[in-house]
Amino acid sequence: MLNPADDALAARLPKGVLRPITPAYLEEPRRRLTGQAGLVAAPRNVDEVAAIVRACAKARVGIVPRGGGTGLVWGQILPQGPAPLILSLERMTALRGLWPEENVLIAEAGMTLQAVRDAADAAGRLFPLSLASQGTAAIGGCLSTNAGGVTALRYGTARALCLGIEAVLPDGRVVHDLKRLRKDNTGYDLRDLLIGAEGTLGIITAVSLRLVVPPPNIGVAMLQVPGPEAALTLLSLAEGRMAGGVTAFELIAGQSLAFLAEVLPDIRQPLPGAPWSVLIEVGLPEGLPAAAALEGLLGDAMERGLVLGGVIAQSGQQAADFWHLREHIPEANRLIGAIASHDISLPLSEIAGFIRDAGAALAARGDMRVNCFGHLGDGNLHYNLFPARGRVRGDYDALRGDLSDLIHEMVVARGGSFSAEHGVGRLKTGELDRWGDPARLAAMRAIKTALDPLGIMNPGAVLSATAGQAAPADGPDRS
Amino acid sequence: MLNPADDALAARLPKGVLRPITPAYLEEPRRRLTGQAGLVAAPRNVDEVAAIVRACAKARVGIVPRGGGTGLVWGQILPQGPAPLILSLERMTALRGLWPEENVLIAEAGMTLQAVRDAADAAGRLFPLSLASQGTAAIGGCLSTNAGGVTALRYGTARALCLGIEAVLPDGRVVHDLKRLRKDNTGYDLRDLLIGAEGTLGIITAVSLRLVVPPPNIGVAMLQVPGPEAALTLLSLAEGRMAGGVTAFELIAGQSLAFLAEVLPDIRQPLPGAPWSVLIEVGLPEGLPAAAALEGLLGDAMERGLVLGGVIAQSGQQAADFWHLREHIPEANRLIGAIASHDISLPLSEIAGFIRDAGAALAARGDMRVNCFGHLGDGNLHYNLFPARGRVRGDYDALRGDLSDLIHEMVVARGGSFSAEHGVGRLKTGELDRWGDPARLAAMRAIKTALDPLGIMNPGAVLSATAGQAAPADGPDRS
Structure with a gap:
């Protein structure tokens, strides 16, 4: 249903760009929040995008750009305020x-x-x-x-x-x-x-x-490590031996494996019950078989006590199985149901201390389970909290905000970031206001005002709403 | 000698930051242009930098930041207009x-x-x-x-x-x-x-x-190639074999070697007289000796006709000698004396065609020598023009501007850049005005105005002077 303002705007758009609005345009993946309905325009080329932007500028209508809609911080939905135009790139796929x-x-x-x-x-x-x-x-x-x-x-x-x-x-x-x-x-x-x-x-x-030329020799292994600190020493050892050949280095907590066993029991686990393990992928030059290189690393690392055991994939299928396990951790998390999730990064040498201290601080706040996993090589962890066995998410509603504040405070105190790879969106504007460097924030606002003086581009995302812009709702969860 | 305005500014600066001005603060490496004298301030910490900037903002005095002074596009000197404050970072070396x-x-x-x-x-x-x-x-x-x-x-x-x-x-x-x-x-x-x-x-x-962990196995070779096109196919072959292990891939023209032989005859040449050669450095993992990997590449490349011959360094000293040769090409150029120099980049597949067409177009303009060398792996060439044997730089004064325009036009027409790595400075603001994307330039100016509304930060660099700012002189040469 269009309101009169929509009608006027619709008349100014290029012919044929409007699409019927469906719930999919208003959703975010975790379905905790719904966006404001508005016009949906799907331009076919850059000139149509430009025409739509000019029309919205004239009508003072906010634009919410939308790609695949998979963002986790509400950048793709506008939950409150005047109805926006949703600009979907779905037809520009050439x-x-x-x-x-x-x-x-x-x-x-x-x-x-x-x-x-x-x-x-x-x-x-x-x-x-x-x-x-x-x-x-x-x-x-x-x-x-x-x-x-x-x-x-x-x-x-x-x-x-x-x-x-x-x-x-x-x-x-x-x-x-x-x-x-x-x-x-x-x-x-x-x-x-x-x-x-x-x-x-x-x-x-x-x-x-x-693009890159794919490395001729690719190898994958899952290695059990004594803990996060040993994992980081192992990373350093691997990087020294592989000359930039380490493609991925993922930390997997025992809790990750336990959740997988609980809700996705068909997923094969090469190191069941390992309190901490690492998935490593290397991509190496011609003349250096990956299995041999990984065996060399494994031997060296075991001698130093950095690895307790492990499995080097012997086939492409086995390598794919290891990745299949890693990639289903978020799905297992979803099925268990998180109290709160945190996409954090830390200086590498702060990670082990953070995991130790955060675990202790949370234990003092109540009974819960922590699943800490992710892109250890980048210092990027997904540090997610779950109800204790036998309890449910709702039991922690009163605690949730404090728990996330606690985690983020501990991260920032160690020089880390409260959003490593997901962005700010509308979910974390408060965190950015609180922890962002003031001079940097001032410069960001100056740039925003210079390039978008009308404030029509994805209003309320990244920079919190200021006078004249509607503040997005505080949603029911932090992702 | 301070003028009264300088006196007032000087009084507002932190104690002890002023330095006596010397000619070194007003020079650029090629000594074709001299900067305006002004105050020189050398702060000891970031707070002093901030105090100096605030004082200059209050006095409306332009600031020219200065590091080592090695830039080649006059970003570090202000040749005209009101005397600036030169802010030297020489004391902040911790x-x-x-x-x-x-x-x-x-x-x-x-x-x-x-x-x-x-x-x-x-x-x-x-x-x-x-x-x-x-x-x-x-x-x-x-x-x-x-x-x-x-x-x-x-x-x-x-x-x-x-x-x-x-x-x-x-x-x-x-x-x-x-x-x-x-x-x-x-x-x-x-x-x-x-x-x-x-x-x-x-x-x-x-x-x-x-930082990175240095690769365990480093190897260097100089290889004679049939021409730039073969060199690029060789690069692709090397990247495919080495899995990201190619550290450097430098093109060296026969003219480079001839200039070296002429003015720096002590430099040893492993491939004297080669019309085109390539210096390749690889850095490889443990377990893969670099010499073996380079031999494998060389064999494969010779079979495909991409390499005519070459020398793989057998020692660190020989590797250093190869680099010594490469690094002295600019010095040889300086001793010969360029008519004009161009720091260009091109899409890789456009390079061979550009070298061919540019050579032909220049030959039609007059008798000169072209030295085309540089970071081929990045698509970044230094395309420099020199007097024909027996003639001098001054003979080409009338031609110079047209020659550079010709080169830059041909580069831009092929999707290339007129400044690959040196920047814009004050030397190439005209080129940026001419070839820069208009929407991008407008956004740049909006950002500049938003962050520096008084226009005090390195005035006239990157963005050409607008009303109220003094235009820098067109210098005697293009670098």
Whole structure:
């Protein structure tokens, strides 16, 4: 149902871009919050995006850009305030070009990450960004949120894999900067500013991406370690031996395995009951078989007491099984039902101390289970709290906010971040206000005002609402 | 000699920061232009930097930040207009911390790149950024200009090696963001915005840097190739075999070798007279000797006709000799005396065509010598023009501007950049105005105005002077 203001705006849009609104446009993955309904526009090309942005500027209607909708911090939904226009990139899915000899691919923003990876693969190349949600996540959203995933240790986050962008600025101007260049020092880094801005400074409509030649020898192992500190020493040892060849280094807590055994018992566990284990993947040069390299590492590490045992995958299927286990930890978490989740990063040398101290502090607050796992090589942990056995999520409603504050305080005190890879969205604007560097926040607000003086681009995301903007609701959970 | 305005400003500065002005503060490396004299202030800490910036804002005096002074595009000198305050980072040279287990180092901006590299080395780590001028270049300047160098192929430019910054904004506020984190998605990427802004948005006073464990097996070879196209196919082959292990891939023209033979005859040449050659460095894992890997590559490449012959360094000394040759090409160029130099980048698949077409177009303009060499793996060439034998630089004065325009036009037409790694400074603002994307330029100006409304930060650099700012002189040469 359109209101009169919607009618006026709809009349100004390019023909054929409006789509019927469905609940899917108003959802976020954890279904804890629903967005405001409004117009849904799905442009077919960058000129239509620009026309929509200009029309919204004229009508003073906020724009919520939407890719695959897989973001976890409510950047893709506007729960309160005036109805926005939802700008879906779902029709801009073209592969604009692929240059295998340059290791470059240009994709439109609505292409899924999986489709980008498949296109690279078909040309004998690898686009290394890899996330659990890659079948749905749009590449434009991955860039807008600077997505991380399991290969950031080796290849960096999405930002490091982007050579150039095409984007529509809040005034409707189009930045044409889809360069296929590794080096270009001609002025301010507008690309990296729009990457990670979560749609608040403009809409990324296409991206030029860096590909790599897949490593000839790939190996995967799961290793039981005495604890997080030993895991980090093992990482350092592995990096020293592998010369940049460590692709992934994931920490898995005993609690992760216990949850998997409880709710996904069909998943095979190579190290059942291990209190701490690590999944390592290496990608090595011609002439160096991965199994031999991993055996060398394992021997060295066991001698030093860094590894208690382990399994080196003997086939591609076994390697895939190890990854299957790792990738189903979030699903097991969902089935158990978290009290609160935290996407944190820490300086590597602070991790072991944080895990120890946070565990002790939480134990003093009440009976609960902690599942601490994730991208240890990046210092990025998912530190999630669950009800004690026999209790339910609702039992902790009164505690939830305090628990998250406690975790975030301990993280920030050790020089860490309260959002390592998920972004700020609308869920964590309060945290950013509280813990962000004041001078940096002031500069962010100055940039926002300079580029989007009307405040129409994804209003209320990243920067908390100021006068004239509606504050988003405090949702029922912290992700 | 101070003028009355200087006196008033000087009185507002922190005690003891003023330094006597010497010609060194007004020079750029090629000595084609001299900066305006003004006050020179050398603060000892970030608070003094902030106090100086606030005093200059109050007095409306422009600030020219200065690191090692090695920039090649006049970003460090203000040749015209009101006398600036030269803010030298020469006293801020402390190593604030080094965490080998995290692969992180925090340095003050005035520390030289060599000192940073040495500090990492002493801890068994490598800071990979490597430039000919690293003994003088300050790390703050390297970041402010997003320096490139010979290892960007593997490790990225300076931007990719920086985890966090401390910086003074144009209003005197201090951004404290010296994070030791690989992942931190909490808002706009102010770090990457200040990196490469050449001091026009603020002054970087300290940086948190990413180190790596040095690869266990390092190998260097010089290989003669049939031409640039074969060199690029060789690069692709090498990257496929080495799994990210190619550290450097430098193109050397026959003209480079001829100049070296002419003016630096003591430098040993392993492939004398080779019309095109490549210097490749690899850094490989434990268990894979570099010489064996290079021999495997060489055999494969010779079979495919990509390499005509070559020498694999048999010792560290021989490897150092090969690099010695490569690093003295700029010195040979200086001794010969260029008509014009160009720091360009191109999509890799455009390079061979550009070299062919540009050579033909220049031949039609007159008799001259072309020295085309550089970081081929990054698509970054130094394409420099020299007088024909028996003629001198001055003979080409009338042609110079047209020649550079021709080169830059051909580069831009192929999707390339007129400044790959040196930046814009004051030398290339005209090129940026001409070839920069208009929407991107408008956004850059909006950001500049938002963060530096008084226009005091390195006035006239990057963005050409607008009303109220003095235009820098068109110097006698393009670098």
